[in-house]
Amino acid sequence: MLQRVAEEVAAGRDLVPGELVAWDDRPGRLHVETSPNPGEVVLGANRFYQRPPEYSVPAFQLAWSHADGHFPWEEGYPCGPGRPPRPGTWRA
Numbered sequence: 001m002l003q004r005v006a007e008e009v010a011a012g013r014d015l016v017p018g019e020l021v022a023w024d025d026r027p028g029r030l031h032v033e034t035s036p037n038p039g040e041v042v043l044g045a046n047r048f049y050q051r052p053p054e055y056s057v058p059a060f061q062l063a064w065s066h067a068d069g070h071f072p073w074e075e076g077y078p079c080g081p082g083r084p085p086r087p088g089t090w091r092a
Contacts, residue, residue, distance in 0.1 A: 001028060061087045
């Protein structure tokens with residue numbers, strides 16, 4: 001799923017926070033979220049664009065649904081808290 005959305009973005013597709021990305025030929029969905037701490041995560045991008053962490057390039061985090069269709073923040077998600085980590089709860 002990540003490879004496919006990466007190919008679409010490389011081909012010019014824009015992602016929008018809050019968007020659900022899905023394909024007819026593949027189960028599951030991706031949810032686009034804004035990263036609240038990009039300066040702690042996209043270190044290589046900031047180095048390339050010569051930006052300090054406090055003026056970081058923006059970043060998105062993509063959360064994918066479980067095979068049963070639930071996202072981590074929904075009732076009934078079977079994998080427990082922190083899987084995957086929620087935006088802003090980790091850093092590189």
